[in-house]
Amino acid sequence: xxxxxxxxxxxxxxxxxxxxxxxxxxxxxxxxxxxxxxxxxxxxxxxxxxxxxxxxxxxxxxxxxxxxxxxxxxxxxxxxxxxxxxxxxxxxxxxxxxxxx
Amino acid sequence: xxxxxxxxxxxxxxxxxxxxxxxxxxxxxxxxxxxxxxxxxxxxxxxxxxxxxxxxxxxxxxxxxxxxxxxxxxxxxxxxxxxxxxxxxxxxxxxxxxxxxxxxxxxxxxxxxxxxxxxxxxxxxxxxxxxxxxxxxxxxxxxxxxxxxxxxxxxxxxxxxxxxxxxxxxxxxxxxxxxxxxxxxxxxxxxxxxxxxxxxxxxxxxxxxxxxxxxxxxxxxxxxxxxxxxxxxxxxxxxxxxxxxxxxxxxxxxxxxxxxxxxxxxxxxxxxxxxxx
Numbered sequence: 001x002x003x004x005x006x007x008x009x010x011x012x013x014x015x016x017x018x019x020x021x022x023x024x025x026x027x028x029x030x031x032x033x034x035x036x037x038x039x040x041x042x043x044x045x046x047x048x049x050x051x052x053x054x055x056x057x058x059x060x061x062x063x064x065x066x067x068x069x070x071x072x073x074x075x076x077x078x079x080x081x082x083x084x085x086x087x088x089x090x091x092x093x094x095x096x097x098x099x100x101x
Numbered sequence: 102x103x104x105x106x107x108x109x110x111x112x113x114x115x116x117x118x119x120x121x122x123x124x125x126x127x128x129x130x131x132x133x134x135x136x137x138x139x140x141x142x143x144x145x146x147x148x149x150x151x152x153x154x155x156x157x158x159x160x161x162x163x164x165x166x167x168x169x170x171x172x173x174x175x176x177x178x179x180x181x182x183x184x185x186x187x188x189x190x191x192x193x194x195x196x197x198x199x200x201x202x203x204x205x206x207x208x209x210x211x212x213x214x215x216x217x218x219x220x221x222x223x224x225x226x227x228x229x230x231x232x233x234x235x236x237x238x239x240x241x242x243x244x245x246x247x248x249x250x251x252x253x254x255x256x257x258x259x260x261x262x263x264x265x266x267x268x269x270x271x272x273x274x275x276x277x278x279x280x281x282x283x284x285x286x287x288x289x290x291x292x293x294x295x296x297x298x299x300x301x302x303x304x305x306x307x308x309x310x311x312x313x314x315x316x317x318x319x320x321x322x323x324x325x326x327x328x329x330x331x332x333x334x335x336x337x338x339x340x341x342x343x344x345x346x347x348x349x350x351x352x353x354x355x356x357x358x359x360x361x362x363x364x365x366x367x368x369x370x371x372x373x374x375x376x377x378x
Contacts, residue, residue, distance in 0.1 A: 045104060045116070
């Protein structure tokens with residue numbers, strides 16, 4: 001479901017949001033086995049430690065986290081670049097670190 | 102300092118708050134808060150500061166737990182009667198959150214030791230049960246340039262303010278230049294106090310302490326709140342620094358700490374006046 005939405009969005013743009021594989025990922029965070037709200041909390045903590053503009057790729061294996069973590073990060077002001085299913089049980093969330101206040 | 106898995110779980114509900122995050126949680130862990138009095142105001146304040154992960158909490162109280170304290174002083178249990186309040190409080194706080202360091206000051210806080218005691222803390226909170234201590238702590242915080250979060254209760258009423266005269270705010274003496282004459286203000290022993298009112302004001306103090314540490318929200322500096330529990334109403338006053346203040350005014354007359362004597366000598370354990378536990 002996520003995968004198809006992402007592909008549909010990406011196909012319309014030639015120079016817009018880069019393709020999933022094209023984004024340079026600065027850090028990867030494996031949150032398999034974890035659930036909300038810890039997936040969100042740990043994503044946020046990881047972003048806090050990163051430089052502004054750097055990209056974090058978060059791997060989760062719980063459906064609600066795949067849905068809620070991007071929503072929560074967006075609400076906090078982070079830029080979600082990509083959300084996609086990478087296999088039967090896992091999702092990748094790609095997010096860019098932003099500066100606040 | 103990287104947060105551990107256990108810390109992330111323990112504090113997750115506040116880490117996700119705007120203005121807190123991992124950085125805020127680390128500020129809390131590094132913070133040192135001094136609480137004058139382990140009674141009606143100090144109890145709820147200390148519990149919530151410990152729960153929030155404030156790294157070091159100083160508790161000062163020379164009294165022992167009495168049965169009549171338990172109606173409002175929720176740091177202590179029935180089995181603690183007879184123990185020093187700071188010992189009982191330390192046990193309770195450490196069982197709630199073993200990460201918190203509780204430093205105890207069981208000695209009587211006086212003009213000779215107060216500055217030394219508060220010096221190592223970032224922030225002070227007044228939950229004292231008598232006017233001499235209240236004025237002493239206010240003056241000591243002024244001289245040591247410490248922010249003082251003040252709370253006071255009697256019957257169904259409470260007061261709250263934050264004193265930061267070193268940063269342009271007012272102090273307790275800007276409002277009340279001198280202690281009231283003995284007998285003018287009834288004590289809690291004479292007038293009574295509802296335990297929940299102590300809880301409300303003590304938690305307002307804890308909330309203000311957390312805001313000061315995190316640097317979020319609107320400080321109570323320059324503001325004074327009067328709380329009426331029976332009507333559940335608040336009256337807020339804007340307070341400016343008093344140029345005539347004998348302590349922080351333009352021509353101060355108080356240059357050193359004053360040791361006022363206790364106004365009540367009838368009971369072995371003085372249990373407070375207005376503004377007290």
